[in-house]
Amino acid sequence: MSYSTMAPDVWDPGFETDPDSMLSSDQCVIKGQHFFIRGLIEIPVIGSEDVFSWGVWVSLSRDNFTRSLEVWNTAGREAEKPYFGWLSTELALYPESTTNLKTNAHTRPIGNRPFIELEPTDHPLAVEQRTGITLDRVREIATAVMHPAKARPGEAR
Template identity: 70%
Template sequence: MTSDLGFTCSCCGAQHPAFPLNYSATAPYVWDESFSGRSDCLLSSDQCVIQAQHYFVKGLIEIPVIGSDDVFSWAVWVSLSRESFARAVDRSDTPGREAEEPYFGWLSTDLCLYSPTTINLKTRVHARPVGQRPLIELEPTDHPLAVEQRTGITVDRVHEIAETVLHPHADDT
């Protein structure tokens, strides 16, 4: 299993005990700390509302790791329409919600490892059984993230992502 192998980081030389297979964004890219505590704003681990006008849910972009049973995932934010957000919230504890039609959304997390930007990629948000984050399906375009979701990534790519995320400014020296 990939996550048991660990790796020696080429940036810091440290032996990391495991390949991280999940990274998570804390908030949508448009969130500002000045919104905290406002009555028209909310940021939880699963939902975000900004000025009672912009609505977001957190879900997983899952990418198979080629040659293993592992799945790499990005926990990202997706903006939904007010109606779709209300429906998703209303059904959040409803068994069988995974049978719902997916919601259209816009990716609202900047995954800086990808060029061009991941902001506003078209998505479909698939509800899963209660207790599981939604699955985020990217529109099948030629964007590198969409290609990775469709075709999978190698263990070497997982290693590259880990080094870039753990040492975001290693190239700035």
């Protein structure tokens, strides 16, 4: 019921040796100038209590990234106001690019990744987050992610 990416789309393995770059399971800095956190786009599964999740990366301003680090291990951090960011993960199975969709990252209690709320647009991913998806759609996503060669002709891979 969830799929995740290991790094923002702009991460390059060559950054691993750059002293101003770092990639952990939850945060990323590129050349001391670009800042990212990992969070979850959660989509309700219609007719169930289940939630489907995309593990994605969101770029934040330096100030918001710094603030998120300051409260990372602070009880009550979920009271923080959301951090504006840009989606930095391309989910290729959507017919329109997901990169640079506007988001708000909502901090949650310690041990829980931020909830990534998409701007309520007509982008298919934003519509799914608002309206939910069927279990058949979950299966379709699973097939596309796990077996991209089985995607239908014309379907984004």
